[in-house]
Amino acid sequence: MSDKVRLVEVGPRDGLQNEPGLVPFAIKIALVERLADCGLRHIEAASFVSPKWVPQMADGHAVLTGIHRRPNVIYSALTPNLKGLEAALAAGVDQVAVFTAASESFCQHNINASIATSLARFAPLLALAKEQGIPVRGYVSTVLDCPYEGAITPEAAAQVASALYQMGCTEISLGDTLGTGTPKRVRALLSAVSQEVPLPQLAVHFHDTYGQALVNIYAALEQGIRIIDSSVAGLGGCPYAPGASGNVATEEVVYLLQGLGMLTRVNLDNLVQTGRWISQQLGRRNGSKVGLAWTK
């Protein structure tokens, strides 16, 4: 376990999207810029979904065109369909992401379509993205448990991941949406999925709802995963358990990786200050234990 890990910072998108209330776009811009200054090299900065469904993300264009871009940083956005991709391209994204689920009922509830329909919608998007030379990440949510169906088999998750990869997604992020995973199930999941998608193209996206995110990340690292999604200050909640944690805090992941000698490029002190700043701006409790304990 000595090679390098890539972090995908999802706080400005997945995090803020799941916070109550609207965040001024000046705050979003400052957050994205601060995160880049911390040394993070991939920041999911916006979402081009219908503002009717996700009003928190209506200012994606303003955010992406408002930031001072740092070199060597990938600024990406979530795009559910061709229209979203066009808007994201107009705003100058470096990369986009599509999202579906491993659970049929979750997919239906979340994006009002079957898994098959969701995949079909991505086809024209992937074609245009390829033409424009824009990589597309594929998110698969509820890879372990679904709030409606319960346990999801590793094979079901692998099948959806495989479909996205075959369609041209360059990277697949596996989301433990409910945060119910533990290492044994994570290992079974990754064994199944890595038969369909090469390990270097797989990312893990753990929620810390039951405090298991970091141990699952460690188990994934042991299996060879080297791309990890996380959110500064643990931004974002869990819609299925109000008051519970959402995304794993980036600070905790960086602390772990630095301890393992697998990441030294991120400035943890700057990251802690950024997590404290955004928590204060949002009037929320800092969701990072590193952020609460850091005394430097």
Add this chain to the structure above:
Amino acid sequence: MSDKVRLVEVGPRDGLQNEPGLVPFAIKIALVERLADCGLRHIEAASFVSPKWVPQMADGHAVLTGIHRRPNVIYSALTPNLKGLEAALAAGVDQVAVFTAASESFCQHNINASIATSLARFAPLLALAKEQGIPVRGYVSTVLDCPYEGAITPEAAAQVASALYQMGCTEISLGDTLGTGTPKRVRALLSAVSQEVPLPQLAVHFHDTYGQALVNIYAALEQGIRIIDSSVAGLGGCPYAPGASGNVATEEVVYLLQGLGMLTRVNLDNLVQTGRWISQQLGRRNGSKVGLAWTK
């Protein structure tokens, strides 16, 4: 990784001792009884230290003699010296524990003695305990980092653990007092200590100050450790970082172990209710994410 794990519940002692304010002894008794009803089989229930130093623990006798004892449960107490052991024996403990540190300066600050002096004090205690057939656990704190000295070498920790074991302690608990550990250092520590003390006699005691406790526990399990200290609702704080977490929450440990198929005897639902109850009694935020998210 299929064998059984033993949990040592330290909430009533290490947890409450580090909470601000005095807790009525009726609450302590109810807590110990509820924990036993959850299926926990080793509960550190009291401390026989001078009430001048630790007023929170002055009612050890009342607690230990007040509880209705469940069969097959070990009720233990912390005893710094012979006088403490005599008081603990009078209260009917099943097991006692002594404590020292791997760091010379921490030992000096914490118990006002050198490591060597602390060990010498344990000799008559261990002799009497042996005579009475009472097992003695040895705590070694600051096994990774010290607030005064910084990093502690695995060899220094191993030396103190070895001394306690040689003197007759039946079990050695290694404490990451500052919660700064990560798995790589944990592995180095356990490799060194297990050359001096057999693995089945080693316990780990992680604080979650930086959110790393569970991942360190997992790394310890992978190394063969099968005794884990934890505290319901994450009771107890960190005196070195006010507002930060202390002991790892028992709920999170049980959730992990059940997911790994290594522990099925503890009733997690009862444990969550107990954690919520004691948090409410103390007017504190529940320190367990499982406790916050649990919806059953």
